[in-house]
Amino acid sequence: MDRVEIKKDNLAIDRIEERCIHCGMCLKTCSNNNNIENDCINCGQCILTCPSGAIIPKYAYKKILNYLYDTNYEVMVITSPAVRVAIGDEFGFEPGTFLEKEMVGILKKLGFSKVFDTTFGADLTIMEEAQELIKRLEAKKDLPMFTSCCPSWVQYLKKYYPNKISNLSTCKSPIGMIGAMVKSYYAEYNEIDPHKIILVALTPCVSKKEEIAHNSDVDYCITTTELAMMIRERGIIFKTVSPLDFDSLIGNGSGSGLIFGSSGGVTEAVLRTAYYLINKEKAPQEFYNLVKVRGEENFKETIIDLKKYQLKVAVINQLKTIKEKEKILNDYDFIEVMTCPGGCLGGAGQPLVTISKLNEYREKRRKALYENDKNQNIKDSYENPLVIEAYNTYINKGKVILHNCHKEKINN
Numbered sequence: 001m002d003r004v005e006i007k008k009d010n011l012a013i014d015r016i017e018e019r020c021i022h023c024g025m026c027l028k029t030c031s032n033n034n035n036i037e038n039d040c041i042n043c044g045q046c047i048l049t050c051p052s053g054a055i056i057p058k059y060a061y062k063k064i065l066n067y068l069y070d071t072n073y074e075v076m077v078i079t080s081p082a083v084r085v086a087i088g089d090e091f092g093f094e095p096g097t098f099l100e101k102e103m104v105g106i107l108k109k110l111g112f113s114k115v116f117d118t119t120f121g122a123d124l125t126i127m128e129e130a131q132e133l134i135k136r137l138e139a140k141k142d143l144p145m146f147t148s149c150c151p152s153w154v155q156y157l158k159k160y161y162p163n164k165i166s167n168l169s170t171c172k173s174p175i176g177m178i179g180a181m182v183k184s185y186y187a188e189y190n191e192i193d194p195h196k197i198i199l200v201a202l203t204p205c206v207s208k209k210e211e212i213a214h215n216s217d218v219d220y221c222i223t224t225t226e227l228a229m230m231i232r233e234r235g236i237i238f239k240t241v242s243p244l245d246f247d248s249l250i251g252n253g254s255g256s257g258l259i260f261g262s263s264g265g266v267t268e269a270v271l272r273t274a275y276y277l278i279n280k281e282k283a284p285q286e287f288y289n290l291v292k293v294r295g296e297e298n299f300k301e302t303i304i305d306l307k308k309y310q311l312k313v314a315v316i317n318q319l320k321t322i323k324e325k326e327k328i329l330n331d332y333d334f335i336e337v338m339t340c341p342g343g344c345l346g347g348a349g350q351p352l353v354t355i356s357k358l359n360e361y362r363e364k365r366r367k368a369l370y371e372n373d374k375n376q377n378i379k380d381s382y383e384n385p386l387v388i389e390a391y392n393t394y395i396n397k398g399k400v401i402l403h404n405c406h407k408e409k410i411n412n
């Protein structure tokens, strides 16, 4: 076996056979990152290192372009944080340029009727995950709690550590959260038949293509590179499009939602809210720059003072790290796991970059996300007025399911 096996029913990646030069790079990448062989968990990292472009995401963008002309549907899009700091790579911007409003303008120009920010979904994940963590700490049960927003990690856990499934947070991922809200809360509020909504997730991730195939309100997933293809196919000149704001009701997220795109971001965000929920006061300043969980390293750890609890926290990138640290995982209370190097900003749906420059690009994307969190007025999910309104008028009335997605998946 000189290369990774890609089965026909793989929902995330494909191979163009005529392009393959049998160099073995994909096998090396898979083994280096995940320490697995021929048991694909859809991370797509082999796309980024295949020298001949033989491995590609399973493209969905052509279907979306067709739907954009179909007057029977409203085609809406939700956008993950890491896309806005990478789409510029395709159009001559400096790496790490923050192009949030430009991206919204482009999506509207392409014909999407509504453009929402997945950071709103991340805020819901943070709110729910912080509460779940506190309950587990009180009950001293199912610790460490593992984060659940990376679908490749969820697949890996199910395959290799089935006895740890109860440690996984039951929260839906940010796209799962906002997807549920678009098809219920938003649709109800605006009197739209949810069956007439085609909801597209624009993400840096190819694994989300697998995630939405199970148990999700999101209909299609496209990557940052697919957005670039759509822009080119439609002949849109990126730099001439007017910047726009996200649509509202479920439009904007907090700074906490934004840093989800970087390794350590989920941890920092959840701990800000957990501190507030436990102590009924804003977290101290160091929670807004948790340097010990930031950055590219595959294993980071720290102890966080939540007053009532001294929380042992670990942040893991690349699934090979799980095996390397297997013996000490039970020493922690909270563990964030992301499959891609550096977190989602290093996802396989991001623009292709020369391998020697990958680290530099990831670093610049990370800087852009944290810089923008720093400049946000609302840094905490619990302070986001749109989140407060959604809880008061909808979520607290039990009108939407924000949990148990993985449990359902596991039982399938």
Ligand code: SF4
Residues within 6 Å of the ligand: 002, 003, 004, 015, 019, 020, 021, 022, 023, 024, 025, 026, 027, 049, 050, 051, 052, 053, 054, 055
């Ligand atoms: S890295 Fe690409 S070219 Fe090399 S063996 Fe794998 S698919 Fe083929």
Ligand code: SF4
Residues within 6 Å of the ligand: 004, 005, 013, 029, 030, 034, 039, 040, 041, 042, 043, 044, 045, 046, 047
């Ligand atoms: S997508 Fe990820 S898990 Fe699947 S073969 Fe490629 S590197 Fe390995």
Ligand code: SF4
Residues within 6 Å of the ligand: 042, 043, 149, 150, 151, 152, 153, 204, 205, 206, 207, 208, 338, 339, 340, 343, 344, 345, 346, 347, 348
């Ligand atoms: S780390 Fe992010 S981009 Fe990578 S597989 Fe997980 S969710 Fe997708």
